[in-house]
Amino acid sequence: MSRAPQTPLGRTARLLDLVPYLASHQGIELLSLAQEFDVSQSQMVADLTTLWMCGLPGYTPLELMDLSFESGFVTIHNAETLAHPRTLSDEESIALLLGLDLVIESLPNDREDLKKIALDLVTRLSARSSIPAKLSALPVMPGSVRSIVERAVREKSGVEIVYHSSYSDTITKRIVVPIELRVENGSEYLWGICQNARAFRSFRLDRIQTAVLTAVQKISTTPSEQKHEVAYTICTHSREREVMERFGLDRESHRGAMETTSFSHEWIRRSVLASSGSVEVLSPADIRSDVLRAAQSILNRYAST
């Protein structure tokens, strides 16, 4: 299904952009042309037919654009007036400026040369757009890590990652057979079989520090997808928005005692401490007493030093 516009204005814009594209891609296949503009082949033929009737005043064959596409390959002549691509719209400039900033931040540090070239493009684009502000896009992870993880998923190859687990506060090396990339609570995760744990695990992409492709032996028995979960209940005392976001709870459902689950006791304990008194654990009792013990022990150390 094509997403390209069929309104007269949308089609006019497409035709104006079609001419310079054709002028720089003489002899292009009709199919590739339709794909570039995201329309069906019959729509592209309709567009080309319309364009055929256009030209300079006079509209004799000398003034009309000269298109040929019956053979399945498209050429255009006598279209010099429209042969330059149109200037970028505000939306297009914003898209490129944010994209370029992301690219600059994602390039490896030893490619200062490319960062400089990209920065120069930002300057040129900003000067020609109506946006005087800086549009910043900071990547959640180095681009080199992402491309390797994506490749591992695509090629079903093993990948060795150095991973920082925030809840256990450790950095470990693991070999993962990736299954897919998932988005949960706005963060991206690599989901797959962790060979070290011999179980399904998810790894937050922004916590992967380095990644290299590696050969893995096929695991004969697939581990069960049964996740170990801890049920717990909390209530809030202040900063409700941050609490709901931290615990991944729906803001709409905020009220009284809220029951939810986590994959780890440790994560719950840390998250409650890190809520600085905005959150109280109601159950289970062992986590509640754990939080109390930790807070008291830290306080004691502050008092004694």
Next chain:
Amino acid sequence: MSRKIERLINLTIALLATKRYLTKSEIFRSVDGYEGSAETKERMFERDKDDLRNLGVVIEVGSFDPVFEDEAGYRIKPERYALDLGEISGVQIALLSLAAEAWRGAALDDAAHSALTKLRSIGVESDLDGVPAIAPRLNAAHDDFLVITTAIAKRQRISFTYLSSNLERQSRIVEPFAIATKNSHWYVAGKDTEKSQIRTFRLDRIDGEITSMQVPGGYEIPEGFDVFQSLSNLENATVATIDIRKGKAQLLRNTALSIIDKGEWDQITVEYFNSQTLIDLVLWHGEDAFVIAPIELRTDVMTKLHEIVLLHV
């Protein structure tokens, strides 16, 4: 419908090709597609002009001789119609392609794609071997992302409902300056018209629709305004000294300005703008992180720990 499109294209060509202003009567006489009564033609032309302007085509109005009151004429200056980024190399096209590809499946996907088509039409081959194989991605944002970008470009105010820290629903009217993304979150910054101050809003904390409205005369966006600089108001930065256990407290360690080896512990310094954010992070690390200075921060941490104890005894 085809007739209308043909007429718009023919009008564009005629106005682009002319070296002088064309009067309306010249246009009606020479450009294909203007038919009917004088009134009909007039209406057609007015609509066509608006349509082309909506497509971003700049039509200039002028006259042959400013001294005499001539009939107004129209033309499109090629230098304002065409994309001109100066000399462009294959590596530059490759970098711009990476920038556009970053939007795949995200809010500005269509705009990024049409920009890329224009860039490919310059006729310079993309030099993919000249750039490393990275594929950075931008994630989807608020459903009304386009309302914000259009508002920034057109200097329109936006209004929305924002969830405050205690989940109160607040109405905000903002003159947006810029958008930015960090840690997978999108932000819009601008002038909060009621408070008359620069504020930053996280898009996922906007509840429901964002609507835009015309501001008579628009407003100014400060040159070089940067969302993250305004977020981390550098003048308010303070440095904290924190003891962290060896091999632990990675998240704090990552932000350290300096690290001193103290045996079982490392003493680090970090810069912070918001003390609550730092207290949360220190407490996340439990018995592996202790604030040494400033004393106010240390006292605040102890107060929070007291609150936790009181809640859980």
